[in-house]
Amino acid sequence: MSASTPSPSGGPLVEGPQDPEHEPGATYALEPEYVASLTRRVRATTGGTDPVYSPLDGAPLAHVPQSTEGDVAEAFERARRAQQAWARTGLEERAAMLLRLHDLVLERQDEIADMVVRESGKARKHAFDEILHVALTARYYARTAHDHLAPQRRLGVIPGLTRVEVNRVPKGVVGIISPWNYPFTLALCDGLPALLAGNAVVTKPDAQTMLSALLGAQLLEEAGFPTELWQVVAGPGSVVGTAIVERADYVCFTGSTATGRIIAHGCAERLIGCSLELGGKNPMLVLRDADLERAAEGAVRATFSNAGQLCVSIERIFVADQVYDRFVERLVARTEAMTLGATLDWDNDMGSLISQQQLEAVTHHVDEAVAKGARVLAGGKARPDLGPYFYEPTILEGVTPDMACFQDETFGPVVSLYRFHDEADAVARANEGEYGLNASIYSKNGTRARAIARHVKAGTVNINEAFAATFASVDAPMGGMRQSGLGRRQGAEGIHRYTETQSVATQRLLRFAPVLGMSDEGYAKVMTANLRLMKKLGRA
Ligand code: NAD
Numbered sequence: 001m002s003a004s005t006p007s008p009s010g011g012p013l014v015e016g017p018q019d020p021e022h023e024p025g026a027t028y029a030l031e032p033e034y035v036a037s038l039t040r041r042v043r044a045t046t047g048g049t050d051p052v053y054s055p056l057d058g059a060p061l062a063h064v065p066q067s068t069e070g071d072v073a074e075a076f077e078r079a080r081r082a083q084q085a086w087a088r089t090g091l092e093e094r095a096a097m098l099l100r101l102h103d104l105v106l107e108r109q110d111e112i113a114d115m116v117v118r119e120s121g122k123a124r125k126h127a128f129d130e131i132l133h134v135a136l137t138a139r140y141y142a143r144t145a146h147d148h149l150a151p152q153r154r155l156g157v158i159p160g161l162t163r164v165e166v167n168r169v170p171k172g173v174v175g176i177i178s179p180w181n182y183p184f185t186l187a188l189c190d191g192l193p194a195l196l197a198g199n200a201v202v203t204k205p206d207a208q209t210m211l212s213a214l215l216g217a218q219l220l221e222e223a224g225f226p227t228e229l230w231q232v233v234a235g236p237g238s239v240v241g242t243a244i245v246e247r248a249d250y251v252c253f254t255g256s257t258a259t260g261r262i263i264a265h266g267c268a269e270r271l272i273g274c275s276l277e278l279g280g281k282n283p284m285l286v287l288r289d290a291d292l293e294r295a296a297e298g299a300v301r302a303t304f305s306n307a308g309q310l311c312v313s314i315e316r317i318f319v320a321d322q323v324y325d326r327f328v329e330r331l332v333a334r335t336e337a338m339t340l341g342a343t344l345d346w347d348n349d350m351g352s353l354i355s356q357q358q359l360e361a362v363t364h365h366v367d368e369a370v371a372k373g374a375r376v377l378a379g380g381k382a383r384p385d386l387g388p389y390f391y392e393p394t395i396l397e398g399v400t401p402d403m404a405c406f407q408d409e410t411f412g413p414v415v416s417l418y419r420f421h422d423e424a425d426a427v428a429r430a431n432e433g434e435y436g437l438n439a440s441i442y443s444k445n446g447t448r449a450r451a452i453a454r455h456v457k458a459g460t461v462n463i464n465e466a467f468a469a470t471f472a473s474v475d476a477p478m479g480g481m482r483q484s485g486l487g488r489r490q491g492a493e494g495i496h497r498y499t500e501t502q503s504v505a506t507q508r509l510l511r512f513a514p515v516l517g518m519s520d521e522g523y524a525k526v527m528t529a530n531l532r533l534m535k536k537l538g539r540a
Pocket of ligand 1 (some may be wrong): 254
């Protein structure tokens, strides 16, 4: 594992140590005016602020205004007013704004990547994944919303006489609570279909990555979306997040399973819907006929993208006995060749963890496993020489059920390897535990791999890929089974969740009551005969 030296890139951001009085020693400092243009978007009135630090060097990047419960209430009032007008805006006009956002995100990708790398500490190529995902999602919904939202004809009870249409009407104001790991796309992408379906949004991004989310809000405004339609609030989840759950018409949450449960309780109390995108302990299966070079390359991306702080990242790899040694040799070689570093350029394969808390969690998982007998095949230690929260990409062997990293989500650059003898056993072991988010299968036989996929308890399964094939195929629903979530993002499901269905039936001629002096008993006989006839005719 080699290290690269800092070489910040250009854009409107300040390079090198600046303004020592304002940000002492900050290598990744931002222009104060640039920061102010973003932070002014937070709905906050008290003047209190909270710092955001760069994990690359631990120095503060900005001081973000903090919202009170009253500010959240104000955000909802404004969002509700804006939504009334927005619901009357034509779908074509809304979609055109989304296509402008697509173009803006691609044009301003350097600025976005600079911000995401500074704020999250990830490698630039992983920041680019966020840009890609926002552009893909914007284009997809702009081009398909008309079909997803168009009124649908359904079967009427009396053919020819009962005409039924199902409308999709907006829920109103959607609350979006997002995490820090993909701070640009997870703050934006779930909101795009909500807007397109005619809703307003109140969003609370994670406190550690507010600036990337605020840059997203700025781009939405530049794309033409009314400012008041997208409200941003900031503060602790237990206060500001709760205030959102207490007011929203629907909540879209991405984060840990533990917080997801709290959100679900709050939504159940108010009888509002929610989608929960939660954690995972995702397995990869390398079958005996796998292309081992391809599997090893995929495994590195699967486990170490964003230093493993990715909900769909692979933390367990089950390898067929016949190819185990050859696969492991390739995986270790590729892992040891990775470049780590705290820079804004494209040179790094992996960046930093986000925080001291993450570093401690990852260190605990590895140290505990090693103390109980696991073997480290690569990595296995922190790298304070690179930055305060760097940890090496780590491969473990000999992990057993008594170790925390056997079933608990590490959410870091740590993967465990297991041998298997027969595929049914591998699937059973992959299905152990409480999660069911993502899985990956490597095999040269696509048909067999797809048949195996049906037995894997995961909301997405990637064959001969790690996670990107499903995540980037935004027409397909994405989300978790079991404790990994509730509901789905992306595809028709990702926009329909933000709508209420409304069935409108128009009845002609016949009424649902006796006619022409018919008795109730006579009516029942006619209806019974009708039901029998309909069945004979094969009607649904
Ligand atoms: P987290 O649950 O601690 O925080 C997520 C968000 O919830 C933050 O904005 C936080 O402020 C807020 N929050 C915290 N407590 C709250 C409360 N009581 N009420 C309302 N909001 C509250 O999660 P995290 O550690 O920041 O994120 C990492 C987790 O997210 C991992 O488990 C990861 O797997 C998961 N994740 C899932 C997906 C997915 O699509 N399934 C995507 C990314 C991350």
